[in-house]
Amino acid sequence: MLRQLHGLPGLLAALLLVTLAATGAVLALAPAMDRAAAVxxxxxxxxxxxxxxxxxxxxxxxxxxxxxxxxxxxxxxxxxxxxxxxxxxxLTGEGIAPYEPSAFFTWVRDLHRSFLLDDAGRMLAGAVAAVMLLLCISGTLLLVRRSGGWTALLRPLPGSGGKRIHAELARFAVLGLLLSALTGSYMAAQRFGLLPETSQxxxxxxxxxxxxxxxxxxxxxxxxxxxxxxxxxxxxxxxxxxxxxxxxxxxxxxxxxxxxxxxxxxxxxxSEGSVIQQWIVSLHTGEGLWWLGLILGAAALTVPVLSITGITIWWQRHRASEQLPDNADVSQAEAVILVGSEGNTTWGFARALRASLHQAGLRVHCSEMNALADHYPQASMLLVLTSTYGNGDAPASARRFMARLSEFREGKALKYAVLGFGDRQFPNFCQFALDVDAALARKGLSRLHSVELIDRCCASQFSEWGDRISELIRTPFSLTYDPLPSPTVKLELVERSDYGLAVQAPTSILRFEAAEQRGWPKFLPRARKALPSFEAGDLLGVIPPQGQAARFYSLASSSTDGVLEICVRKKPGGLCSGYLHDLKPGDRIDGFLRHNPDFRPAVGNTPVILIGAGAGIGPLTGFIRKNTKGNPMYLYWGGRNSQSDFLYQPELGRYLEDNRLTGLNTAFSRSDERAYVQDKLRQDEIAVRQMVRTGAQILVCGGRDMAEGVKQVIDEILKPLPVDVETLRAEGRYLEDVY
Ligand SMILES: Cc1cc2nc3c(=O)[nH]c(=O)nc-3n(C[C@H](O)[C@H](O)[C@H](O)COP(=O)(O)O)c2cc1C
Structure with missing residues (x-):
């Protein structure tokens, strides 16, 4: 309800609001300019x-x-x-300058007060101010919910992209916007006789x-x-x-x-009323309070960005919640998918799952978790996909699930699997999915598959989960989730460096350029298309020829390097990694790019600690290559043997020389030292702690086990400090790209 209240009027009023805000921001300058000109x-x-x-x-x-x-x-x-x-x-009574009200400000004022439309326009402007008031109130309540309570309102906000920008800006501007909207609504209400007249x-x-x-x-x-x-x-x-x-x-x-x-x-x-009215006008216009005018103007400037990000969020949510075709009836369904979602991204995954099961010939019923039926007479499989909100709580479409579960009666034949969607930046990662899994077990249902947790909508994790479910139910299907299908790019392998064969860890650095147009004479310009724009740490999606699901690889270069570089470890039986490893220079592949702005070093010159193992070095090397300003950057990396799989060894040597890399610490597990990257961090405990104390950011890239081990060691190292990994994560200072 709160969301509808915030979304719908916001969309309708966005255009008018932007006009009011932009003109308001201009007018807010007038008191300060008048003040500067006055003696x-x-x-x-x-x-x-x-x-x-x-x-x-x-x-x-x-x-x-x-x-x-x-x-x-x-x-x-x-x-x-x-x-x-x-x-x-x-002071003298002498003239300073002829007084002539600025025609520009007069026009902007008329636009602000009435959209240049007399009384009808004034009424509209008043209505827009009231909508703004509604948006400020509903937005503040959403923000409180998002932060986890009023007391947490000033804490760093987790999340990313447009949603994060929207929330951060709103938090910065809400008081100013609230004041403008409240006073604007009051003035309009008074003008149109909705409040008693106070003029004297x-x-x-x-x-x-x-x-x-x-x-x-x-x-x-x-x-x-x-x-x-x-x-x-x-x-x-x-x-x-x-x-x-x-x-x-x-x-x-x-x-x-x-x-x-x-x-x-x-x-x-x-009269008292007249004094109040005078204050309201001052609080709205900043007249006589030029500093307030500037604050209100700055707050108003956020409205265009808030409108754009707000509309984008609304549109994404709207698209994700479009109706499902061919939904089987509860009484007929063989497979049931229940969805717990607040922002609707989980619905996108549910739709992909539903489509694949449907294609595999199953009758599938899909609904929100709140709509749990008492009984699914024909179903043998219950798949619950749910996100987590607040402090590990249920998302909106699952709030009534636990209560309804007590009414649920189901025979032992129904097996279930829970798939949680969450974000490791939050302290209670996928907590609600874990709670649902436990509650279903308590209810006496048996598990088809143990609960799995997906971090930040990782599409490859989702398709791997699908592969496992497909095997368990002996029904072939595969899952591909692509929220917005990206245009594919044709890439040509131009160079490869191979490592790790001797230590059973075949890993290749593959460099691609945009494929040349076939038959295009080389001497003519634009024979080779430009690569689209990307940054190290973004993802390249590749669908292997016999596969349906895309696999994602972190990019080790940015488009300004002129090549698209990935570092791929060949997995035993891996369809996509095998396909990429078989490529020879000149071979072409189709790929698509997905931006991953959540995994980037922060700008500025606070130290950055890069930690990785194996092919995880790819994006970390990309970050170092970009560090031409020589900001402090330290790399801790673990491989198997320095003779065989020391990836990027020559490049890292060069980067140390030209100061793009400040310190390099390697650990090799199959050499005499038998060390892991965690051991190297422990050895450098004091230096790492000191860097964190001065604001360092930590970026970890590699396998899940390595990342878990690194997290434990960093937590140990940070014990003497009032922060741990979770606090750093919440502040955006501990980022992981884990697979
Ligand atoms: C306000 C807010 C609170 C969140 N709280 C948690 C949390 O406690 N634990 C977690 O794992 N993820 C949390 N998340 C991340 C979401 O669960 C994750 O982004 C999920 O993919 C959203 O799916 P949905 O759009 O279908 O709701 C939170 C996200 C937001 C915006």
Whole structure:
């Protein structure tokens, strides 16, 4: 509900909101500019009488003196029958410049207030402000939910991509946007009579005035008592009318001053409502509070980005939740897929699974976990795919699952498997999937397969899980998950370096270029297409000729290197790694790129500790190659034998020489030292701890077991510090690319 409340009006109002925000950001500059142009005397330095006296000396035809909210003093006068207005110095009364409201600001203000459409536009602008208010409130509640509570609101946010940008920006801007929206809605509601009117009618014109010879304005006692800083406006009497008076408006009230005696004839203080209204206007416009204006303007500048990221998130969610075709009925289904999802990405995986099982000839029923039926009479297989939210809690479409499970009655024939989707950056990785697995076991159901956990939507892990399920149910199918099918690139192998044969770890560094167009004469330009843009650490997806599922390889180069490089270890019986290892220079493959911005060294010059084993060195070498500024970068890498599989040995030597790599520490498990990368980290314990203390980031790439071992060692090393791997992970300082 909260999500709909945040998503739908947000989408509708995005365009209008962007207009309001962009114009608001421009207008927010006006108070600061006015303030910079104004001469502001200290409090008590100049009285209104003194100011008026000085002004009249230079402008004998003064009709009105106005002090703007930013402190600038403007004189409206008549000279030779012509009206004029000048910005004047309150210290001398001399003109500084002719006063002419900027046509640009006036136009922007009209666009902001009414979309240049009079009353209908004003109403629309008011409605947009109200929508903004709704978005701020629902967004704050979503943010609280995302952070895990009000107290966690300021902690580093996990997640990545557009969602992370949206949440981070929103957190930065929400107070400013809330203030603008609240005050804007209030002003609109008041203008259209939805709130009581607070404008005040001033005191009636005095019945009696002295009517004598006018005294010089600088001597009028009532004006001498008012400090310039309180002045709003002073309207002068008609020149030859002894019955006329000065009309004085201050920040506290309104009154009339006798031009002969200088007496305050009538005075009325501002009502409370009028003071509140004045504050609301100031809080909305920054008038008189130029610093607030700049804060509000900065907050408004985030609205276009929030709108774009918000629409993108909405669209992805919408696409992922599109209806499933051919969904079998509960009573007929042989296989049941239940989906627990909050942001709908898990639905994309469920749809791929459903399509494959359906293609394999099974009747499949797929629904959200909240819709767990009491009974699936024909089903022999229950597959639960669920994400985890909050602090290891159920996602939205699974909140009622545990309660419904108590009503569930199922015979022993139904076997289940739970597949968890989560993110290792969160402390309770896939906790809800683990809870569901345990709850189903307690219910007496037997497992088809033990629970498996997928980190950050890893497509290859998903297809491997599918292979295992396919074997267990003796039904051939394979799973491919590609959230948005990427265009494929034709690549040509231009070079390969082979390692590790002697130690049973055949590993090759493969370098590809974009394939030349066949038959295109080499001397002509553009014979070879440019590679698409990518960074080291991004992924190359390859579907081997006999396979259906893509396998992903971390890139060891970035597009600016001119080649696409991967480092591939041949797995026993591995379809894709075998296919790649058989390639000869000149052979071509189709691949597609997937960006992986979550696995990159941070910019800046804090130390980066790169840890890897085997082919995991690929992206780490890519990061080092890019480190042309020579920021501190240390590599810990483990192989089997320095004679046989010391991958990238010559390159690393060069990088040490030209300072792209600060320190290199290798461990070889099948040499005399029999060491693993964890041992090298332990030996360097003090240095590693010191680097973490100074803000170092750690990037780990390689097999799952190695990554687990490294995590334990780093936790041991960090014991004397108030941080551990999980805290570093939450701060984006411990990143893993694990397979
Ligand atoms: C606010 C928030 C909280 C999350 N909490 C956890 C968590 O506690 N444990 C975990 O493993 N993943 C957590 N995740 C990651 C999601 O489970 C993961 O991104 C998953 O793929 C989302 O799938 P869905 O879009 O289908 O809900 C969280 C994500 C967000 C945005």
């Amino acid at each position: 502001i005397p200290a409090a008590g330095e100049v009285s209104v009488a003194e100011l008026a006296g000085r002004v009249v000396e230079h402008y004998p035809g003064t009709e009105q003196i106005v002090r703007g909210p930013s402190g600038g003093v403007i004189v409206y006068y008549s000279r030779d029958g012509q009206p004029g207005a000048d910005l004047v110095s309150p 009618i001033g005191p009636a014109f005095p019945a009696e005035v002295a009517g004598g010879q006018p005294a010089p304005v600088a001597t009028l006692s009532a004006l001498s008592k008012v400090d310039l800083r309180e002045l709003r406006e002073l309207v002068f009497p008609y020149p030859d009318d002894p019955q006329d008076v000065y009309s004085l408006t201050t920040s506290d009230g309104f009154g009339f001053v006798d031009q002969a005696t200088g007496e305050l004839l009538k005075y009325q203080s501002r």
